[in-house]
Amino acid sequence: MDLAQLHLLISTLMIGSSFLALFLSYHAWKRRQNEAVLFLSFLMASVFLWSFSYGLDLLSADLVKKYILTVMSYVGITTVPVLWFIFAARYSGNDHWLTPLSMKLLFIIPIFSILSLATNNMHHLFFTSVEIVYSHGFAFLYTQAGPIWWLHTIYSYFVLILGFLMLVCMFFKVQGSNHLPISFFLAGWIFPFFSNVFYIADFRPFGFIDFTPLALVCTVVIFTIGILAIRLFDITPFAFDVMFHHIPDGIFVLDLDLEIINANRTAQQLLNAKRYQNISYGSEQECSFNSNRIFSKIADGNDIRIKEKVYNKTSTPIINSKKQQLGTLIILRDVTERKQAEDELLQAKESAEAASIAKSEFLANMSHEIRTPMNGIIGFTDLLLETELSEKQQLYGKNVRKSGETLLEIINDILDISKIEAEKFELQKQDLDLLEQIEELVKIMKLHAHEKGLRLSYSIAQDVPLMLRGDPKCLFQVLTNLTANAIKFTSYGEVNINISVSSRYDDAIMLLFSIRDTGIGIPVDKIEYIFEKFTQVDNSSTRKYGGTGLGLAICKQLVGLMGGNIGVNSEEGKGSEFWFTAKLEIQAKAE
Ligand code: ADP
Numbered sequence: 001m002d003l004a005q006l007h008l009l010i011s012t013l014m015i016g017s018s019f020l021a022l023f024l025s026y027h028a029w030k031r032r033q034n035e036a037v038l039f040l041s042f043l044m045a046s047v048f049l050w051s052f053s054y055g056l057d058l059l060s061a062d063l064v065k066k067y068i069l070t071v072m073s074y075v076g077i078t079t080v081p082v083l084w085f086i087f088a089a090r091y092s093g094n095d096h097w098l099t100p101l102s103m104k105l106l107f108i109i110p111i112f113s114i115l116s117l118a119t120n121n122m123h124h125l126f127f128t129s130v131e132i133v134y135s136h137g138f139a140f141l142y143t144q145a146g147p148i149w150w151l152h153t154i155y156s157y158f159v160l161i162l163g164f165l166m167l168v169c170m171f172f173k174v175q176g177s178n179h180l181p182i183s184f185f186l187a188g189w190i191f192p193f194f195s196n197v198f199y200i201a202d203f204r205p206f207g208f209i210d211f212t213p214l215a216l217v218c219t220v221v222i223f224t225i226g227i228l229a230i231r232l233f234d235i236t237p238f239a240f241d242v243m244f245h246h247i248p249d250g251i252f253v254l255d256l257d258l259e260i261i262n263a264n265r266t267a268q269q270l271l272n273a274k275r276y277q278n279i280s281y282g283s284e285q286e287c288s289f290n291s292n293r294i295f296s297k298i299a300d301g302n303d304i305r306i307k308e309k310v311y312n313k314t315s316t317p318i319i320n321s322k323k324q325q326l327g328t329l330i331i332l333r334d335v336t337e338r339k340q341a342e343d344e345l346l347q348a349k350e351s352a353e354a355a356s357i358a359k360s361e362f363l364a365n366m367s368h369e370i371r372t373p374m375n376g377i378i379g380f381t382d383l384l385l386e387t388e389l390s391e392k393q394q395l396y397g398k399n400v401r402k403s404g405e406t407l408l409e410i411i412n413d414i415l416d417i418s419k420i421e422a423e424k425f426e427l428q429k430q431d432l433d434l435l436e437q438i439e440e441l442v443k444i445m446k447l448h449a450h451e452k453g454l455r456l457s458y459s460i461a462q463d464v465p466l467m468l469r470g471d472p473k474c475l476f477q478v479l480t481n482l483t484a485n486a487i488k489f490t491s492y493g494e495v496n497i498n499i500s501v502s503s504r505y506d507d508a509i510m511l512l513f514s515i516r517d518t519g520i521g522i523p524v525d526k527i528e529y530i531f532e533k534f535t536q537v538d539n540s541s542t543r544k545y546g547g548t549g550l551g552l553a554i555c556k557q558l559v560g561l562m563g564g565n566i567g568v569n570s571e572e573g574k575g576s577e578f579w580f581t582a583k584l585e586i587q588a589k590a591e
Pocket of ligand 1: 485486487489517519520521522530535536537538548549550551552553576
């Protein structure tokens with residue numbers, strides 16, 4: 001092959017390969033949603049410009065034409081390293097500092113170099129001299145490097161090496177199949193880099209020919225193989241891209257000044273919203289791109305309503321391997337469905353509670369209404385029994401009265417529990433003499449105890465203050481209920497009421513009341529249920545012992561109102577000890 005043929009071959013190769021770069025640029029452009037790939041598209045466009053202009057330059061022998069083509073190829077030469085650098089930074093994720101401004105700054109030296117090359121005739125600072133020389137059958141521009149050429153070259157090498165190092169670091173950080181695309185990018189970088197190093201170091205086997213554009217062909221070929229073999233742009237970068245942009249959560253990347261430097265599609269839509277509502281605080285706020293920091297003000301875990309959706313906010317610091325914080329990642333998670341379910345549940349709960357209160361109110365009213373005629377029935381039966389009646393009539397009359405009394409008891413219980421549940425029960429606060437209360441209780445209960453042959457006793461610990469303030473009726477009701485139960489469920493033995501101090505406060509005291517009996521006791525598996533409404537250990541016992549199963553439920557509610565607890569220790573067949581605590585104020589004079 002003679003020199004003219006070689007000449008033609010090399011220039012054709014460069015022009016031909018430049019179109020391959022153009023094709024690749026177009027291919028990457030189609031996938032420009034991923035910013036790394038977008039810069040690869042620009043990079044390939046620059047490679048096209050470089051190779052194409054240089055190929056034409058080789059074919060031309062005219063100084064002016066050659067100079068214009070050189071300026072054109074320098075547009076590619078100066079921008080390729082910067083674009084490569086941006087691509088590497090974006091692809092490796094080291095791009096938190098890549099703002100529109102910093103990217104513009106990166107292009108200052110390339111633009112300055114091109115302008116000074118275009119105007120070199122006036123100042124000769126890019127090339128100190130330019131002339132045509134002929135070597136190996138080619139016409140070349142023989143140039144002497146000026147200070148701006150050196151500035152551009154040093155800058156280009158600096159960013160090229162930096163980009164290379166980013167990809168190398170990434171190569172060691174990633175795992176598995178991710179190594180393959182990075183290897184392609186690194187291999188694609190090596191050829192042009194070294195051919196340019198050889199060219200600048202004056203290692204030129206074909207005289208003045210710079211083989212860098214031809215080496216860039218290798219890059220293009222490697223990338224093309226990559227596209228065909230491992231779908232270079234399609235899978236790895238796009239997996240992250242799809243994930244980032246298509247998940248329904250809004251993702252914001254903030255720098256240390258809390259400025260948003262990246263936001264996925266959902267996040268961008270959210271930022272465009274006019275208003276948002278911070279549900280936890282119920283406050284409405286304006287929100288737009290001008291108020292970038294707005295979401296960073298919301299506390300983590302808070303729910304935010306934007307348009308029709310509800311988002312929950314979490315933020316995570318972005319920390320590098322040196323444990324330095326680079327920024328913050330804010331995720332607004334779409335919790336609309338969960339929130340809807342919660343709201344529905346809350347509504348259902350509220351309406352159930354309202355229904356329950358309405359039912360209790362109805363019961364309270366009804367019981368109250370029934371109680372008045374019931375008192376009439378009992379009262380008039382009493383009067384009837386005082387008149388002259390036959391023995392049979394006396395017996396019937398007594399039965400009417402007993403049934404009336406039982407019914408009244410039930411109605412009273414229902415009235416009490418429904419009053420408490422309808423939240424109509426208010427605790428009184430008045431002076432009470434504990435000893436007086438207990439003696440009154442024992443006086444009433446003794447009658448029943450003695451009827452059954454039981455011993456009823458009480459003891460009050462020495463340190464229990466007797467002059468207290470509280471609701472005497474309420475306390476009396478609980479004590480009566482528990483003592484009456486103790487007597488009811490005990491056939492022989494004794495019932496003992498004991499009062500001691502559970503804990504002391506500044507001006508109040510928590511008293512512990514215990515009512516112990518030697519009765520039938522309660523099976524272990526029933527203990528947890530007996531404080532529930534309408535619960536009895538043995539339903540058949542209703543006939544033997546009577547009752548409604550409401551007494552303990554009422555006690556539990558009343559004790560709760562008095563700030564205490566209620567419980568039982570019991571052994572079946574041996575007896576039970578019901579206890580409860582109640583907080584009572586100490587009368588000032590009693591101290
Ligand atoms: P009742 O009106 O049936 O007495 P309570 O709520 O007062 O309703 O009591 C519920 C059930 O707890 C009783 O039916 C009984 O089975 C059991 N019980 C309550 N007190 C005692 C006790 N001192 N000894 C044994 N069982 C008891």
